[in-house]
Amino acid sequence: MIRNGEFYMIHEMRRRGMSITQIAEELGRDRKTIRKWLEKREPEKYRRTEQPPSKLDPFKEYVQQRMEEGCVNARVILEEIRARGYTGGITVLRLFMQPLRPVVRSKATVRFETEPGYQAQVDWGQFSVQWLEGGLTP
Template sequence: MLEPFKAYVKRRMEEGCLNVVVLFDEIKEQGYAGKTTMLRYFMSPLRPTVISQATERYVTPPGKQAQVVWGLFKTKWNNTYKRLYAFVMVLGYSRMLYVGLLKMSGSIH
């Protein structure tokens, strides 16, 4: 049932389309009468294997590095909206987290 569509599916996978649902919809429009299970089974050994992790942990010696973020938020405070600033720091070695909050006077709209 899938045989007439295998070359098309392989070509689309080489182009980078690895989504079974997308390819199923495409070959269904071309006359494929099977189900996604058969397509998924065919595509499985053709998928590229993951060689590296999606993220890699960046490790530094103690006291060497930290990441800092400064953010502004709007929050309702005593029935008025106020600016709330947050300082966030994560140490590179221990991953210890520090969060400091500061509320500014005056209301915002």
């Protein structure tokens, strides 16, 4: 669909004597499209297409209720609504849940620093070292 501005521009270019091919090349449109729009006296009105009902629509109230109760895990809610007859996927559910999720205000852990030599950390993992002489030491 050509926007109103383009519609009037096409008609103005034609009024100035440009050919349909020249207008099409200038605007990067097909000649048939330009010809079709030149035949019209005014631009088409915008028509909003109606969205088909979502598979999630019957379950949205239940999802909101579960989120208010504190369950924000999409997989858990997906299993619950599938047991109630939902046949859609998890992506639609996650997109619905995203704006309803609570905002995390603080980090889960708080970092703190100590003076040098005051605190030590140890990794209890095991590893082996091979010395240049060829002996393997634990």
